[in-house]
Amino acid sequence: MSPVLEARDLGFAYGNGPLFRGLALGLFPRGSLAVLGPSGSGKTTLLHLLAGLLPLQEGEVYWEGEPIRPWPESLRARRRLRFLGLVFQHHFLFPELTALENVLAPGYLAGRVDRAWGLWLLERLGLGERAHFLPQRLSGGERQRVAVARALYLRPRLLLADEPTASLDRRQAREVLGLMRELCQEVGAALVLATHDEGLVEGFPVLRL
Numbered sequence: 001m002s003p004v005l006e007a008r009d010l011g012f013a014y015g016n017g018p019l020f021r022g023l024a025l026g027l028f029p030r031g032s033l034a035v036l037g038p039s040g041s042g043k044t045t046l047l048h049l050l051a052g053l054l055p056l057q058e059g060e061v062y063w064e065g066e067p068i069r070p071w072p073e074s075l076r077a078r079r080r081l082r083f084l085g086l087v088f089q090h091h092f093l094f095p096e097l098t099a100l101e102n103v104l105a106p107g108y109l110a111g112r113v114d115r116a117w118g119l120w121l122l123e124r125l126g127l128g129e130r131a132h133f134l135p136q137r138l139s140g141g142e143r144q145r146v147a148v149a150r151a152l153y154l155r156p157r158l159l160l161a162d163e164p165t166a167s168l169d170r171r172q173a174r175e176v177l178g179l180m181r182e183l184c185q186e187v188g189a190a191l192v193l194a195t196h197d198e199g200l201v202e203g204f205p206v207l208r209l
């Protein structure tokens with residue numbers, strides 16, 4: 001079995017000294033990893049490097065064994081759409097689209113619109129009854145669950161979640177994380193979770209920044 005995601009010898013600096021150097025990680029299909037570190041330690045930067053959203057400075061990132069550095073941005077964007085899903089601290093839902101339309105949005109980009117699959121994801125996340133609500137009528141936890149459904153809609157090999165529960169209370173955070181982990185297993189996605197919260201990473205292999 002080859003790794004879904006691998007990073008070797010990663011180093012990055014914004015100009016005022018290195019944020020990290022010589023960093024390595026690897027994830028197998030359906031594997032998980034928590035990136036743990038205080039605010040400012042470089043979690044978001046690392047996830048952006050892994051997602052190919054920030055140019056690599058030192059080292060290399062491999063998606064399913066292929067180095068991403070040589071790819072032109074247009075190819076990277078195309079590969080990203082199929083390879084990975086992203087969930088951020090803020091949900092970034094389209095305010096004028098319903099929960100279901102938000103989940104289907106990547107399907108329009110990829111030419112794969114399957115309402116039944118979108119609805120199944122929402123139901124699995126406990127939002128079947130709210131599929132036709134606009135985001136403004138949903139709670140913070142519900143919006144974040146819609147964002148998780150949207151990120152998994154194209155059945156990515158990898159889900160990158162950057163502080164996805166930072167705006168939720170502890171109970172909601174645990175619930176959203178638990179559902180996210182279960183659904184990743186079902187969809188077949190590996191999971192990288194970035195968080196500053198030690199209390200949330202029980203059961204995860206941990207990389208400390």
Ligand SMILES: Nc1ncnc2c1ncn2[C@@H]1O[C@H](COP(=O)(O)OP(=O)(O)OP(=O)(O)O)[C@@H](O)[C@H]1O
Pocket residue numbers: 014019037038039040041042043044045046196
């Ligand atoms: N575009 C940028 N230019 C210069 N410095 C930056 C830039 N983006 C981030 N930084 C700095 O790099 C450091 C790491 O930032 P990053 O957002 O990766 O950390 P983080 O661990 O995700 O933090 P948080 O938990 O607060 O989101 C911080 O000190 C930040 O101020």
